[in-house]
Amino acid sequence: MEIVVKILLGLTSLVGLAFIIERAWVLRWTKVVPAEIVTALGECRSKADVAKLRGVCEARPSPLGRLILIAADHLDWPKADTVEAMETAARHEIVRLERNLVVLEIIVGIAPLLGLVGTIAGMMTLFGNVGVSGLSDAARLASGIALILNATLAGLLIAIPALISSSYFGKKVEVLAAELEALCSEFVRRQYREKCEKP
Secondary structure: OOOHHHHHHHHHHHHHHHHHHHHHHHHHHHHHHHOHHHHHHHOOOOHHHHHHHHHHHHHHOOHHHHHHHHHHHHHOOHHHHHHHHHHHHHHHHHHHHHOOOOHHHHHHHHHHHHHHHHHHHHHHHHHHHHHHHHOOOOHHHHHHHHHHHHHHHHHHHHHHHHHHHHHHHHHHHHHHHHHHHHHHHHHHHHHHHHHHHOO
16 A cells, blocks of 8 residues: 555656646746747837738737737627727637636645545554554664654655645736737727828
8 A cells, every 4th residue: 555655656756846847837827828929029019010910910820819810800899899808809819818727726635635644544554563563673663753754754845846836827818918908908908099090
């Protein structure tokens, strides 16, 4: 039983590390909000600029690029419909950004429990041996208890980085979502203002 718990703790540790690295790679600012697209957005003032912006977005696939492409495709629609299409697409993009964060949350809950299971299993074995051989060797008993507590420690050492990462990435997704919303809203507002100002 103890060996099974150690294997499960090891696997949990590897899975947690893999997802921390994967989320750190995917949630880079330059990957979600590329500087080239932000620059092209700032320079986009006319319909000709929209075509140039579209080219930049297609060259740099990203959540921001995909949202801008959806807005550009719907500029001939009424503003409310364009905004609604963008909001729907934005929800999908946020779900993609949050993907796999639930795995880290599960690891936060399960790692300490696995450690506790390992501790209980170890104590059952230790006290079973004490029942057979007695308490003649206190040093051996103390050594056994120290080994048992390693399972609890391992569970906590796996859960703590997963908890920190989950909280950090969750907050980062919120910040990225706010930035995406601000940039997309400004783009749509500017394009419809240009339309209204044309004679």
